[in-house]
Amino acid sequence: MAQETTRTTRRGLLDPERAAAILKVIPPNALDTQRRMGYFVEPRWKRLSEYEALTCYSQPTPDWIPGGLDWGDWTQKFHGGRPSWGNELTELRSSDWHKHRDPARRWHHPYVKNKSEEAGYTQRFLQGYSAEGQIRTMDPFWRDEMISKYWGAMIFNEYGMFNAHSSVVRDCLGDTIRSSATFAAFDKNDNAQMIQMERVFISKVLSGFPESTDEPKLVWTTDPVYRGARVLIEELWQGIQDFNEILWSTHCVYDPLFGQFVRREFFLRLAPFFGDSLTPFFINQTQTYFQTTRDAMSDLYLTTLCDDMQFSSLNRRFLRLWTDKWLSQTVTALKDFMGLYDKVPVIAGVTDEASVKEALTRVFSDWVHDYVDKIDGKVDTKKIIDLIMTGYK
Amino acid sequence: MALSAATTAATEALKVNRAPTGVNPQEVHRWMQSFNWDFAKNRTKYPTKYHMANDTKEQFKIIAKEYARMEAIKDERQFGTLLDGLSRLGAGNRMHPKWGETMKVASNFLEVGEYNAIAAAAMLWDSATASEQKNGYLAQVMDEIRHTHQCAFINHFYSKHYHDPAGHNDARRTRAIGPLWKGMKRVFADGFISGDAVECSVNLQLVGEACFTNPLIVAVTEWASANGDEITPSVFLSIETDELRHMANGYQTVVSIAHDPASSKYLNTDLNNAFWTQQKYFTPVLGMLFEYGSKYKVEPWVKTWNRWVYEDWGGIWIGRLGKFGVQSPPSLKDAKQDAYWAHHDLFLLAYALWPTGFFRLALPDEEEMQWFEANYPGWYDHYGKILNEWRALGCEDPSSKFIPIQWLEKNGHKVYVDRVSQVPFCPSLAKSTNTLRIHEYNNQLHSFSDDWGERMWLTEPERYECQSVFEQYAGREISEVVVEGHGVRADGKTLIGQPHVRGDKLWTVEDLRAAGCVFSDPLRN
Ligand SMILES: [Fe+2]
Numbered sequence: 026m027a028q029e030t031t032r033t034t035r036r037g038l039l040d041p042e043r044a045a046a047i048l049k050v051i052p053p054n055a056l057d058t059q060r061r062m063g064y065f066v067e068p069r070w071k072r073l074s075e076y077e078a079l080t081c082y083s084q085p086t087p088d089w090i091p092g093g094l095d096w097g098d099w100t101q102k103f104h105g106g107r108p109s110w111g112n113e114l115t116e117l118r119s120s121d122w123h124k125h126r127d128p129a130r131r132w133h134h135p136y137v138k139n140k141s142e143e144a145g146y147t148q149r150f151l152q153g154y155s156a157e158g159q160i161r162t163m164d165p166f167w168r169d170e171m172i173s174k175y176w177g178a179m180i181f182n183e184y185g186m187f188n189a190h191s192s193v194v195r196d197c198l199g200d201t202i203r204s205s206a207t208f209a210a211f212d213k214n215d216n217a218q219m220i221q222m223e224r225v226f227i228s229k230v231l232s233g234f235p236e237s238t239d240e241p242k243l244v245w246t247t248d249p250v251y252r253g254a255r256v257l258i259e260e261l262w263q264g265i266q267d268f269n270e271i272l273w274s275t276h277c278v279y280d281p282l283f284g285q286f287v288r289r290e291f292f293l294r295l296a297p298f299f300g301d302s303l304t305p306f307f308i309n310q311t312q313t314y315f316q317t318t319r320d321a322m323s324d325l326y327l328t329t330l331c332d333d334m335q336f337s338s339l340n341r342r343f344l345r346l347w348t349d350k351w352l353s354q355t356v357t358a359l360k361d362f363m364g365l366y367d368k369v370p371v372i373a374g375v376t377d378e379a380s381v382k383e384a385l386t387r388v389f390s391d392w393v394h395d396y397v398d399k400i401d402g403k404v405d406t407k408k409i410i411d412l413i414m415t416g417y418k
Numbered sequence: 419m420a421l422s423a424a425t426t427a428a429t430e431a432l433k434v435n436r437a438p439t440g441v442n443p444q445e446v447h448r449w450m451q452s453f454n455w456d457f458a459k460n461r462t463k464y465p466t467k468y469h470m471a472n473d474t475k476e477q478f479k480i481i482a483k484e485y486a487r488m489e490a491i492k493d494e495r496q497f498g499t500l501l502d503g504l505s506r507l508g509a510g511n512r513m514h515p516k517w518g519e520t521m522k523v524a525s526n527f528l529e530v531g532e533y534n535a536i537a538a539a540a541m542l543w544d545s546a547t548a549s550e551q552k553n554g555y556l557a558q559v560m561d562e563i564r565h566t567h568q569c570a571f572i573n574h575f576y577s578k579h580y581h582d583p584a585g586h587n588d589a590r591r592t593r594a595i596g597p598l599w600k601g602m603k604r605v606f607a608d609g610f611i612s613g614d615a616v617e618c619s620v621n622l623q624l625v626g627e628a629c630f631t632n633p634l635i636v637a638v639t640e641w642a643s644a645n646g647d648e649i650t651p652s653v654f655l656s657i658e659t660d661e662l663r664h665m666a667n668g669y670q671t672v673v674s675i676a677h678d679p680a681s682s683k684y685l686n687t688d689l690n691n692a693f694w695t696q697q698k699y700f701t702p703v704l705g706m707l708f709e710y711g712s713k714y715k716v717e718p719w720v721k722t723w724n725r726w727v728y729e730d731w732g733g734i735w736i737g738r739l740g741k742f743g744v745q746s747p748p749s750l751k752d753a754k755q756d757a758y759w760a761h762h763d764l765f766l767l768a769y770a771l772w773p774t775g776f777f778r779l780a781l782p783d784e785e786e787m788q789w790f791e792a793n794y795p796g797w798y799d800h801y802g803k804i805l806n807e808w809r810a811l812g813c814e815d816p817s818s819k820f821i822p823i824q825w826l827e828k829n830g831h832k833v834y835v836d837r838v839s840q841v842p843f844c845p846s847l848a849k850s851t852n853t854l855r856i857h858e859y860n861n862q863l864h865s866f867s868d869d870w871g872e873r874m875w876l877t878e879p880e881r882y883e884c885q886s887v888f889e890q891y892a893g894r895e896i897s898e899v900v901v902e903g904h905g906v907r908a909d910g911k912t913l914i915g916q917p918h919v920r921g922d923k924l925w926t927v928e929d930l931r932a933a934g935c936v937f938s939d940p941l942r943n
């Protein structure tokens with residue numbers, strides 16, 4: 026198209042005669058003094074950020090969905106008359122669905138810029154790792170059983186959480202919520218792909234290592250170690266309609282407990298004992314994403330919805346209800362996962378009973394501090410951990 | 419270590435490759451299709467009457483990290499051009515004012531489409547069963563967030579640099595006042611996200627992206643650059659590089675349902691409805707923005723329309739889908755007729771209601787009038803005469819206290835809104851094919867302007883219930899409505915909308931109130 030433009034039209038900026046004619050009709054003074062786009066948006070920080078200016082109120086909701094700037098009805102509805110967006114899409118209530126802010130102030134450009142840097146560094150890291158032949162120090166049992174199959178099975182855990190976000194991104198009632206949820210989902214998809222990337226990488230430096238996803242998938246779908254997790258993920262993926270319940274149960278109940286335990290307290294903690302410096306490289310990227318998402322979700326649920334001027338107590342009540350509902354299934358998932366310790370040798374201070382209990386305590390106390398305390402919830406951590414430990418043999 | 423003898427033996431056989439080795443995106447992507455697993459309860463939350471195949475592949479084989487890498491490079495180029503080169507040239511205030519005003523609308527309205535496409539692509543990600551297809555829609559979700567922010571960036575940039583920031587700086591709030599907004603939502607918002615998931619894909623990808631993306635995004639860049647605007651091409655052409663992926667998604671959607679013989683039963687009707695609805699708005703609105711919202715003309719809209727909508731899309735693109743039973747929509751030839759006069763009809767109404775705009779509109783000057791008559795013979799005797807009469811009555815001058823909507827009213831030209839497309843029309847003045855029909859349903863009167871929309875409403879009236887600006891504002895004085903919708907500048911008294919693009923003789927709220935103009939509902943009076 027670019028050639029056609031030059032062929033058929035004179036460019037007003039470059040054609041001297043036309044440029045002069047244009048300058049002549051531009052008044053010497055500005056017609057308005059307000060030069061900040063989105064000046065009516067309430068800034069979260071000192072001044073309106075670029076993230077807020079570009080994102081806030083792009084969602085065109087009418088004012089009967091709190092926070093909306095439009096009026097009237099939707100112009101086309103679902104068959105049968107269900108509206109495009111409506112308050113009934115969630116049990117939670119807000120006096121302003123546009124209030125949430127991502128503390129990392131991510132809009133599309135900074136988001137892809139960061140990930141692009143991580144992409145570049147990942148490839149350089151892999152090249153260095155392979156050139157050094159570092160794979161030689163990785164214990165073959167750990168590599169072939171634990172990483173290939175059991176860490177491999179986590180592809181499906183992350184991928185399932187990713188898919189739970191599709192209806193969130195369709196249904197949620199605010200623009201800043203929509204971008205936070207999309208970035209969280211995209212990271213989950215990235216995590217799943219990074220697990221497979223590690224497996225493909227090992228297969229490229231060690232001939233004979235299976236890159237196929239068949240074995241990990243078999244573990245995910247049939248091994249008792251992941252039974253509880255799989256059942257939960259299947260429910261998370263398709264069983265809930267409420268976008269807030271999906272985000273809360275994924276990012277504020279299940280992933281901070283099961284996800285954090287499996288990634289941080291099992292694979293990340295054990296890897297060095299098996300000479301594995303590769304898996305931690307990938308897991309630590311996942312952990313960075315986890316923390317960024319944690320901040321965004323904390324803002325959405327704790328700062329925005331729990332402290333809503335009108336609906337604070339109602340929202341807290343629902344969050345407690347959802348927490349109870351998803352916690353019991355998460356506990357089952359963790360209990361099942363304890364079976365994996367049976368497959369690794371006992372490493373004193375790491376995989377013995379007392380150490381596993383300590384690991385669980387770390388994860389649960391982070392979670393209670395990050396979420397449970399803030400919704401006035403109560404959980405008997407000791408009782409839960411004892412229950413989970415019944416899975417440890 | 420619990421190392422079995424077999425594993426040890428296998429390990430010894432392995433040879434370590436010490437060449438620097440990375441993993442390219444395709445090596446990961448080729449496993450993506452296996453990331454799904456079957457489970458009994460799996461379902462989509464957005465049912466479709468079509469059946470999407472399980473093994474559908476995607477064309478753009480990218481993974482998350484690679485997506486980010488590619489988009490970051492494009493962003494660097496685009497933002498570099500804008501924030502460095504073009505800023506130093508002062509390019510943000512060197513386009514013709516008529517076009518500077520057009521971009522208030524074009525950029526913000528396209529943003530609405532981009533924003534709703536996020537939700538639309540998410541719905542398709544939910545309803546697709548194949549992992550690769552889900553991945554393709556995910557990339558589109560991300561792209562549409564990008565495009566939302568890019569469109570916003572144009573308004574953001576102009577707010578800083580253009581001599582009239584009003585409207586650029588608050589389009590997301592003031593756009594809801596005027597009569598063009600609800601139709602915009604019909605084509606670019608609700609049509610993408612509310613309905614059968616595949617029907618929405620047809621609206622978004624097969625029609626919105628494959629058909630109107632060319633005139634909207636590419637033609638805008640030509641008109642922009644002719645009128646001194648190099649900002650818009652830098653951004654829109656970068657958007658366009660992602661759109662190919664979306665058209666491919668639309669193509670894959672059709673491929674994924676094509677195996678099911680029942681599909682063709684619905685597909686052609688859905689396609690026809692989608693095409694008609696979208697052209698009903700875009701044909702007049704784009705034509706009006708280009709020809710009346712510029713000083714320097716590129717080519718008559720009817721020519722652009724014929725090339726891209728009729729020949730390229732209706733012929734070539736739909737032709738490619740012929741093997742899947744897709745036919746060219748029967749409404750295409752009715753649309754072709756509208757492409758000649760519909761935008762002139764709409765300009766009369768938009769100008770008549772200029773105070774409700776978040777942009778300034780201007781009457782064509784003498785030279786432009788000649789261009790209109792030369793390219794649309796018969797234009798002057800109808801439109802030119804009316805516009806000149808308005809000018810003579812002082813419509814541009816605040817001291818006249820005259821708003822052209824008053825002329826329409828006085829001369830018995832009622833302005834209706836089509837319930838299905840939400841596009842305003844004036845049956846007694848239109849040279850396009852609009853004809854009025856009115857139905858009563860649920861104690862409410864509904865007006866329509868064509869057979870296709872009327873038929874859609876008769877089949878499913880519960881889908882099209884949105885009230886029009888005239889119903890909403892009936893009985894209210896116009897300045898009150900404008901003030902309530904924030905259509906006033908930072909000085910607290912001058913209107914954002916103006917009937918000219920001069921630097922002086924700006925209308926204030928007081929001037930508008932003095933005109934004593936009251937909204938009425940044509941269906942009630
Ligand atoms: Fe787009």
Ligand SMILES: [Fe+2]
Binds near residue numbers: 535
């Ligand atoms: Fe698109």
